[in-house]
Amino acid sequence: GQQVMQIPQYQHVQEGEDFTTYCNSSTTLSNIQWYKQRPGGHPVFLIQLVKSGEVKKQKRLTFQFGEAKKNSSLHITATQTTDVGTYFCAGPGPQSIIQGAQKLVFGQGTRLTINP
Amino acid sequence: GAVVSQHPSRVICKSGTSVKIECRSLDFQATTMFWYRQFPKQSLMLMATSNEGSKATYEQGVEKDKFLINHASLTLSTLTVTSAHPEDSSFYICSARDPASGYNEQFFGPGTRLTVL
Numbered sequence: 001g002q003q004v005m006q007i008p009q010y011q012h013v014q015e016g017e018d019f020t021t022y023c024n025s026s027t028t029l030s031n032i033q034w035y036k037q038r039p040g041g042h043p044v045f046l047i048q049l050v051k052s053g054e055v056k057k058q059k060r061l062t063f064q065f066g067e068a069k070k071n072s073s074l075h076i077t078a079t080q081t082t083d084v085g086t087y088f089c090a091g092p093g094p095q096s097i098i099q100g101a102q103k104l105v106f107g108q109g110t111r112l113t114i115n116p
Numbered sequence: 117g118a119v120v121s122q123h124p125s126r127v128i129c130k131s132g133t134s135v136k137i138e139c140r141s142l143d144f145q146a147t148t149m150f151w152y153r154q155f156p157k158q159s160l161m162l163m164a165t166s167n168e169g170s171k172a173t174y175e176q177g178v179e180k181d182k183f184l185i186n187h188a189s190l191t192l193s194t195l196t197v198t199s200a201h202p203e204d205s206s207f208y209i210c211s212a213r214d215p216a217s218g219y220n221e222q223f224f225g226p227g228t229r230l231t232v233l
Contacts, residue, residue: 045221108159
């Protein structure tokens with residue numbers, strides 16, 4: 001079945017260092033989404049990428065979607081303690097006949113910890 | 117953004133009892149809600165897709181008689197863990213899509229931490 005792999009599983013950085021997490025799908029994706037889950041919290045939607053080669057920025061966060069639409073990355077420049085959490089990528093699962101019922105396939109997540 | 121609530125946020129129960137978890141979309145109608153399970157420091161595992169007015173669709177390996185799902189209205193889905201055992205202890209999270217959103221992102225509830233003694 002469809003798989004979404006994410007690396008690394010864990011990343012520990014010094015505050016101010018950069019951070020990157022990579023996401024790879026076993027199948028071509030129509031879009032990819034990124035979520036952040038703070039410790040003890042729930043996942044919160046960050047962004048969706050749709051176009052091949054798309055790059056989107058949110059302040060210090062840069063998201064990329066690969067040309068083949070099978071991989072994606074999230075890069076954080078100059079990390080801050082508020083960036084701590086687990087970052088998940090997710091791709092759409094098999095199309096459902098029920099409108100709005102298409103599920104997401106999540107990667108394993110990358111847990112970011114930061115040394116202040 | 118759209119808001120999804122969950123109740124209770126935390127529950128501790130004895131082995132053998134049943135626990136009901138509610139998931140509500142507060143400011144939008146959700147014909148579909150999703151139920152996930154998350155073990156500590158692990159990813160989200162989709163358990164089932166809850167469809168308003170029809171039967172839920174369960175993922176492979178998830179016992180439908182163990183995890184009963186009812187989606188009786190456009191704003192409420194419930195997950196009942198029947199005859200809970202310690203191995204059912206986990207973080208259960210629901211999510212829903214807001215049809216009015218330009219994206220097809222999922223809005224997650226705050227989760228329910230279940231501890232079975």
